[in-house]
Amino acid sequence: MKHVQLLDKLAAKHLVQTLDEDIARLVWLAMAMEKHSEQASRIDAVLPPLLARWNSVFQADEQQVAPLYRHKAWLALATLLHKYGLADHAITTQALAAFNELNRAVALDDSFYRRSDEFISDLQSPPAALARKPSLPDDTTFYRARDVIAIELDGRFHAAYVHRLARINESPIIEFYAGTFDHVPTLEALEQLPAQGQTYNNGTQRRSLHSVSGIKFQPDPANQITLVAACITSPPDSSHLAPPVGLHSVSDIFKIQDTIRVLFNARA
Incomplete structure (x- = not known):
């Protein structure tokens, strides 16, 4: 499948990059664990934490996330899963619907419309399983010390204070x-709250x-992380x-999900 050609036509550089890096992290971990213990299938290891993060797009209302952005996200998700040798029927179905919606709205260029049937056929083909772990993405961050952020997880928001960065512009x-x-x-709602301990x-x-x-x-x-104040x-x-x-x-953007659930006694 021509993954890069389809992803480029979405004209959503940072959406695609973020999804790509998120999936690479999870696939790397899933493949590393396969060598050391029995676990669920690779797709079952990847999807729950991935969707817990990206449901902030997929389940948001139209005031929070524009419908066309959501359609692009579904299509990018299905394409990138295919790139990493994975597929999920429900996600592929959402991606096929996204093709129709994006074309109906004339949201992308003529080439996307002309090649839609080709892309759809490729997306429905069985993906080739990866034989080697993907490269891990870098740890670059655009957040800074003394930022206050909110992280959405399972429909609830948890605020956090950035004390410092682990390294220059990282983590x-x-x-x-x-x-x-x-x-x-x-910020006013947070001013009187103490730190959450473990x-x-x-x-x-x-x-x-x-x-x-x-x-x-x-x-x-x-759409999972929001800057509350700087x-x-x-x-x-x-x-x-x-x-x-x-x-x-x-930690990382996925391990912190389990940490939040432990700290706040929440369930997925």
């Missing part, structure tokens, strides 16, 4: 505010700081918490 080190929201919180088996609550790779573009093409000098109060174990944990 924000974040600490969560206590409390969850059903919308992006305002409870250990002995009952001790400790500070919980995380270096998170994959928090890259601002704004986030996946240049905020006061982090959430952590004086009630014991010191952390180590400086911080090393």
Whole structure:
């Protein structure tokens, strides 16, 4: 399949790049785990965390995400899964509907319209499974120390403070505010909230700081991460918490999902 040709015609560079990097992270991990333990199929290992992040696009209303952007996201998702040797019937069905909607709206150029049947045929063909792990993407970030961000997960929003970057322009080190929201919180709503600690088996609550790779573009093409405010000098109060174990944990945009569920006693 001519993956690059189809993706280029979507005219959505950062959407495609972000999805590509997200899938590469998950496929790399899935293939690494295959050598060490029994696990579900590769697609079953990739899709749940991927959709938990990208549902902020797929399940958002039209005031949050334009329908044409959502159509492009479905088509990019199906194409990139195919590129990495994966396929899911429901996602392919959404992508085929996206072809029709994008053409009906004349959203892309004539070449996209003329080649739609070709692209559709290729997308429905069985993908070739990868034999080697893909390269991991870099950890570049456009967020900065003293940013306050909100991360949407499972329909709830969790705010976090960026203390610093792990390296120059890489991997924000974040600490969560206590409390969850059903919308992006305002800075005023966060000002009186303490830091969210992690409870250990002995009952001790400790500070919980995380270096998170994959928090890259601002704004986030996946619509999962929102910048609430910048240049905020006061982090959430952590004086009630014991010191952390180590400086911080090393995480990424997908591992942090499990961390959030543990910290806030939430379920997927």
